[in-house]
Amino acid sequence: MAKQPARKGGPGVRINADIIRTKRIAKGWSQEDLAKESGWSDANMVFRIEKRGTASLESLKKLTDALGISIEEALAPRTTCPSLSLEMVRFPLSLPDFTGREDELTRITTRLRGEGGVVGVSSALQGMGGVGKTVTAIEACWEVKDDFPDGQLVVELRGMSEQPLTPVQAMAQIIRAFHPETDKLPDDEKELLPLYRRVLTGKKALVLLDDAKDEAQVRSLLSVPPVAFIVTSRNTLELDYVESLRLGVLPPDEALTLIRGIIGTKGTDDELRTVAEQCGWLPLALRVAGDFLRLHENWPLPKYIAALKDESKRLERLKGKTPDRDVEAVLGLSARELTRENAELAARWQMLSVFPADFDSSAAAAIWDLKTSEEPDTAEDELTALLERSLVQFDADTDRYSLHDLMRPIARNAFDSVKWYKMQGNTRNRIAAAERRFAHFYCRVIFTANALYLRGNNSILRARKLFESEKINIRAGQAWSVQYKNLNKLATQLCRNYPLNGANICILWLPPLEQIRWLEEAIFACRKMRDESGERTAVGNLGVAWDQYGQTRRAIDFHEQYLVMSRKAGDLTGESAALGHIGLAWTTLGDPHKSLTFHNEHLAIARKIGNRRWEESALGNLGIAWLSLKEANKSISFFEQALAIALEIGDRQGEGLSLASLGRAWGKSGDIQKSLHFLEDALVIAREIGDRRSENDILISINHAQKHINSM
Secondary structure, three states, X not given: OOEOOOOOOOOOEEEOHHHHHHHHHXXXXXXXXXXXXXXXXXXXXXXXXXXXXXXXXXXXXXXXXXXXXXXXXXXXXXXXXXXOOHHHHOOOOOOOOOOOXXXXXXXXXHHHHOHHHOOOOEEEEEOOOOOXXXXXXXXXXXXXXXXXXXXXXXXXXXXXXXXXXXXXXHHHHHHHHHOOOOOOOOOOHHHHHHHXXXXXXXXXXXXXXXXXXXXXXXXXXXXXXXOEEXXXXXXXXXXXXXXXXXXXXXXXXXXXXXXXXXXXXXXXXXXXXXXXXXXXXXXXXXXXXHXXXXXXXXXXXXXXXXXXXXXXXXXXXXXXXXXXXXXXXHHHHHHHHHHHHOHHHHHHHHHXXXXXXXXXXXXXXXXXXXXXXXXHHHHHHHHHHHHHOOOOEEEOOOOEEXXXXXXXXXXXXXXXXXXXXXXXXXXXHHHHHHHHHHHHHHHHHHHHHHHHHHHOOOHHHHHHHHHHHHHHHHHHHHHHHHHOOOOOHHHHHHHHHHHHXXXXXXXXXOOHHXXXXXXXXXXXXXXXXXXXXXXXXXXXXXXXXXXHOOOHXXXXXXXXXXXXXXXXXXXXXXXXXHHHXXXXXXXXOOOHHXXXXXHHXXXXXXXXXXXXXXXXXXXXXXXXXXXXXXXXXXXXXXXXXXXXXXXXXXXXXXHHXXXXXXXXXXXXXXXXXXXXXXXXXXXXXXXXXXXHHHHHHHHHHHHHHXXXXXXX
């Protein structure tokens, strides 16, 4: 049988892996030994070559030199069937740097080989454009090619093109692959189908149907055992007896391996991880970015990373030399198909582009302005329709949806893909409306999280989970309110409401400087709205934020303003809070005697108005002051009273603070073991509720206590 000549221009050539393996074993070499003899530092190189049966000409030369055989001897023989048309026989070569997808390949190849050695089953690979469906399918085909000796075919169905292949055209291609001499074939599918089945019946062949549009295009092509099929499509296909497998983006480690293999030694791993992240871990984008960096020495990694960080221009930096390497063009095919087939759904998909992070169906319903009665079903149905087209992603673990980062600008300009489309002119208004609803919805979300916090007990854990899952969207909503506060009445209101409706959430889980920015904007909004009560609260919370930031004297200025404003308005709750914060500030500044006066006033007002949370706070603050005065026993009494109230009202944060204070007080009194007991209990709560500031302070106290024990 004739040897296959070396083919230039591709990523590699097919080799006879059995010859390589046999010669290596005859020399008594392991794969690692052969890699070393061939001059490779990567010990896995031989493993990959023997597994895939492909190698670059350079790699093949190194292998044959090491083994002492000729290149011709190592080349794979042709595996064509005499009756097959050559252009339909060969799969494209598998990529030498194909990375990952081990689980998916195992599932596909196991399925294709069939249980008990029976072939004739099918697999369908689905996923967004650029995710690697075709290359994964090709890799699987090469792995099982020996199980299909009667031929291996590829049919390009062109499902995303303006003129997809019809089932009749696809059948005709397959028939002529086996019988090139065939002249005219019936144009009617019903007439052609029996002939198609007769041609394939009894053949152990493998057919890759690439880029299917929908079920109608491929259903009649399947189920001709023992022929097996692999179908790739961007759309979810409901096909009987076909195993469907959805491909996602690459895991970060595999993405790094892929781009490092393309680029070589250029850049650090951290820089390449950043590039991979900006590419959204999408294989096509990784290849385009890797090729660009490999070929352009005037683009160091920091410069390229900076260019990618601008989302509005990122796709411009991910354009290869050919249309199939243009990320925007590849992804845009899905947008074009959607706008032509379902304009209303396309409009809703476009509105999803306002989400900077993942979201749930209730958030989608909100920006789509669905009526309450129809929200659950309609939102889920529409999201499911988008998921079936691979236009959104879904995480089953969190029950949340998302747009791929590179798909977001495509969605925002969805109607640009179809010239003169009637809905194109409404894009700006549609996006603006979605942004307003988005900001309004997430202001309600932070309000809900704050209400859960105030409910106490384990509800604070639900508050934390809600905030953690939505914090990116919450921040984006607040940023929108700031951007439009002078132009939009709703924006002005939201600019006020975000930090005030989520006051406890902000204090516990936002960095101080971010709190300060939010609160300064809230004060501006309150003054514009003539909301004296809101302004008062914002001023007081601004003092807390400055105190957290370590600017205690500046914090006192705001607390004193808050006190004056509260007394003028007859706001006893505000007055009580201001007194407590001023007292704490003076303790921090080293004057606990002065702080006692403020804390006693704070306690008296809290008890007068029956505010147990503020009473707990006042008792704890008094304990801190007495501990600063080296009155440990007296401070313990106050901390124990504060702890009792915290347990009564379910204040988990207050409980943790009181336990930590008791730990420090018992340490000062000399009972280190008791001190550690309280501190460790406090540490559990701080970590549970995500109170990072308290956690850090508690760890320092525990370290001091342990050092004291070790020195004894």
